[in-house]
Amino acid sequence: MKITKNIIIAFYLLCLAFNASAQSINWEEIQNGIWKASVGVPEDISLLKMADIQPKKEALDNLPDATFPFSKDKISTEVIDGKTYLRFPLTREEQLYGLGLNFKTVHQRGRIMTLHVDHYGGKDDGRTHAPVPFYVSSRGYGVLIDAARYITVYAGTGVRVDTEDPPVLRDRNTDKKWDPSPYSDAVEILVPAKGTDIYIYGGSSPMEAVQRYNLYNGGGYIPPKWGLGFTQRVPTLYSQDDIIKEATEFVEHDFPLSFIGVEPGWHSMAYPCTFEWDEGRFPDPKKFNTELIAMGIRSNLWLNPFVSPVGSLYPKVKELSGSHTVWNGIVPDFTIKETRDIFKKHFVDNHLSIGVSGYKIDEVDGFDRWLWPDVATFPSGYSGEQMRQVYGLLVQEMTGKWFKELNQRTYGLVRASNAGASSLPYVIYNDYYSHRDFITALINSSFIGVLWTPEVRASKTAEEWVRRMQSVCFSPMAMLNAWADGTKPWSFPEVETAVRDVANLRMQLLPYIYSTFSQYHFEGLPPFRAMNLVDGFSFEQQESAGTLSSTDNPYAMAIKKEVKDQYMMGDNMLVAPMFEGETERKVILPAGKWYDFYDGKYVGSNEIITVSPGLEKIPLFVRDGGIIPMMPVQRQAPAKGEMVDLEVRHYGTKEGSFKLYDDDGTSFDFEKGDYSRVDIKVIKDKKGNLKGSVSKPEKGKPYGYNKQVSWKFMTK
């Protein structure tokens, strides 16, 4: 009896000790539907701080109210041994999305990842270009861990002994339902730091949680209009004359071109870089930029930030750089204001002031053996690990501000990013090259507030070429990156027309695409969207049970069914890319009726259809009542003040409306209210005929569309 009593007392004391290390946390609703809490002692460097986010308070207030997504006492937090342990509840039916720029998977429940900025290495294990520690639940909420650390996430894998909702116990010998991954009722997270800030974004749908996340980060970026035209990156050693000639060839081939990417050869040395024009290849950079601008073309300069000992910046930033070199260059500590000021002066004086319109910031992601090691130290005192997680954010934020101060929008490329990036003017790309995985990355970018381009570089066949070109024209940046292969859009003459057609179609769709980006900014709606973010979309196909095999599948793991090869561009258009070798593909249509973009014919509703579009077309579908504003084909995006004709297409039989957005296309004046938003409406008259109208733009606000509208009711 006495022994039992002693055991009970000991157990009680143990519980007390356990509770002492477990923290009770204080959740503060910092914005409508967004809660923040600090656990332990958060570090003074964080992802959102480095991205310098400026929450869009008004837009957040306009979202419906949201409630805290689960009972607060179901969250547990502890700091043990200098590390933070976090646990958030999960219900049985919930699916999770996000957790970084993944390339192969969309459903993240059941995965274990260590989120680490790196070049994507072919596995969704957390090492990727934007390892954003943010997950979105199918139940309509999001969780962000704002720590600049290699965070390990067990996304519904661990099962605690004391769980209130344990998985069913089964005998593998006799029970066919035995599951190698028993149900786990939590997302568990290990942050290798003494504390962290946590944010919870509420909502009534996964999209609403994503909207809150993007709006809190400042709202999505609206690229300048030229940024949405076609862009070609030239071979690395092209001279200024070669580039002007290349631009002329685009005219000869009647192919769109809005900006040109200049690869490493513009530096007098790369890599490491000098950030100074090479006198042999670029004897007159000012003339070069002036000539391009006269042709309506902007320039974008490649760089990686590792400073060459032979460059003029080297002595200036030597003491402001980390302990280790990268490709013999020093690594500037951009958390220090002085370093940023030195860079700013050099870049503004030598590039921005002569018309350079943007940058491609390479190699800030990895690979491990190239980048600084985690044992590196930096003059700011931040560690190699912290720097690794934020460097991509720092360079985006810093360069973005240079342009903003000149009231000039830029649009560039970057290879590393992280949480808080929604309002930064950059698109992520990489050296990996699976067309299918590129589309999955595009889909996943929509959960985590980043943009991604499935860039085209080279292809083995004309078929592959045209299929890749079609996809990239339905992405945030329509780009051919010919840095190594010297490819041109017309490299495969047999598909030149098909490639030109899709690039022209992109140009025609600019009014729709630009308005879609304005939704990103004002409402937090990502421009390119996973089907799982579409309201009412449900694709609950059972996972197919895996087949037992002692070598390939010893635990008979089920095969996941995910929608990872089709997506939405804006509210109305469903994009279903074709891949090389396919003559047909399946498309999952959400609820409601859907119509073929090209001929307006009805294709189906809430079902899986098979399409065989031929080589010259990328399958595109429009929802019932969907309105698509378009403009005539032109080689370049409309310049400031340019007026273009408006064609409005309507699909299906339902009434519909669309908000057409416009501004000057180049400056930030829209942030002060200098923009137009006109209502395009299609209603049925008494006889049931569809009639369209476009409201008048507000006087004095920029609006680049001629009054005369040509209407096309596509569904006969």
Ligand code: GAL
């Ligand atoms: C790579 C980059 C390529 C190209 C190349 C130039 O790292 O991903 O797109 O810019 O550098 O050296």
